[in-house]
Ligand SMILES: Cc1cc2nc3c(=O)[nH]c(=O)nc-3n(C[C@H](O)[C@H](O)[C@H](O)COP(=O)(O)OP(=O)(O)OC[C@H]3O[C@@H](n4cnc5c(N)ncnc54)[C@H](O)[C@@H]3O)c2cc1C
Ligand code: FES
């Protein structure tokens with residue numbers, strides 16, 4: 001095995017172009033488990049933690065750009081106000097030690113349907129910046145990034161550079177079902193983001209289908225039916241839950257059955273929308 | 287490959303490191319620092335917790351090569367001028383039974399007390415959520431962290 005340690009982004013892209021089967025390594029919280037258990041023996045590890053710009057975030061007005069290797073602990077400490085959905089999801093990842101290392105870029109690279117970053121990125125309408133030496137930079141909307149279980153739109157010679165997320169224009173919530181409050185892979189998860197300016201509600205489902213996905217019908221339903229100045233109607237809330245559950249295509253596994261997951265998605269959808277709506281009405285009243 | 291980094295204030299070099307090797311393996315097997323324990327090698331138990339620069343991490347999930355040029359502080363490094371108050375409090379509170387989880391808990395609790403002077407029970411539980419103990423039932427560990435917090439605050 002080789003250990004490649006570029007110190008600039010250009011060197012990193014060159015390394016990946018020359019050796020597309022090199023496995024990128026950031027926090028190692030997915031990769032090192034596989035190496036320790038001999039699940040993976042790649043010809044090379046491409047350590048990206050010495051590339052400074054991947055470890056920082058920046059903003060340009062309301063547009064936030066989070067470097068691929070920024071750890072969850074930084075997102076929690078510094079971005080909770082601007083990106084509440086993503087920060088809430090970050091708080092539920094693993095343990096403090098895992099959050100000090102694990103990153104959104106690594107979560108995207110792993111592209112697990114259970115990854116906690118994905119639902120809030122989908123709900124917020126985030127985009128993933130990827131780059132290769134040969135073809136340069138391209139920006140992939142989050143909803144086009146996930147292609148299958150642990151498969152993404154990232155090509156073999158590309159690296160994830162950053163995620164781009166707009167500052168939350170309205171309330172955002174993330175909720176996750178698991179057996180305890182720490183160290184759990186989601187049985188299922190759900191994120192909601194209100195976009196009051198566009199009279200739109202964004203959604204994201206996790207661990208409920210082969211890929212993280214939006215509940216598009218549920219979003220369209222709310223766009224058509226929601227009265228943005230009134231309390232939520234119980235019938236509307238119930239229908240929203242049903243439509244979110246029907247967007248799921250879950251499986252039975254050790255963590256839960258498909259039926260349970262569909263049920264739980266409906267509950268989480270109603271619950272998070274209720275929280276978000278309460279905040280929304282309070283902000284209107286203020 | 288060769289990896290050079292600072293461990294507990296001293297620069298150390300490990301030779302013939304396998305590229306997929308963890309920082310935990312290098313510390314224990316190559317640098318003679320068996321304080322950090324190897325229990326799960328998958329980030330689940332926290333018994334390998336060490337500081338990497340200023341953040342506590344699972345050494346089993348850090349590739350040795352990623353530590354190149356960085357600072358590592360292990361449980362041994364907390365005791366360089368006598369036991370740290372956290373270590374003393376663990377002993378006095380009966381928070382140690384078999385001791386396998388102790389080094390990781392000590393480092394993690396040390397970090398908490400560096401950041402929060404008087405943590406609440408909820409904060410302590412949250413900070414230690416990634417450290418498993420199969421013996422104590424955790425109550426004595428909570429007592430130890432609170433005792434260490436009091437002593438540290440009194441010494442300030
Ligand atoms: C104990 C434990 C608990 C966990 N709990 C959770 C949890 O609650 N929720 C959750 O979502 N996840 C959890 N995880 C999984 C993991 O922590 C996350 O997926 C994390 O986001 C991975 O980030 P990383 O930087 O450590 O990735 P790494 O392990 O470094 O990489 C992960 C994948 O992404 C690829 N990759 C990394 N960086 C790039 C890049 N810049 N460009 C292209 N590809 C790249 C790697 O090659 C690899 O395939 C847990 C893991 C452990 C060990
Ligand atoms: S040995 Fe590293 S977390 Fe268990």
Ligand code: FES
Pocket residue numbers: 381382383384385386387388418419420421422
């Ligand atoms: S004292 Fe035995 S595992 Fe904690």
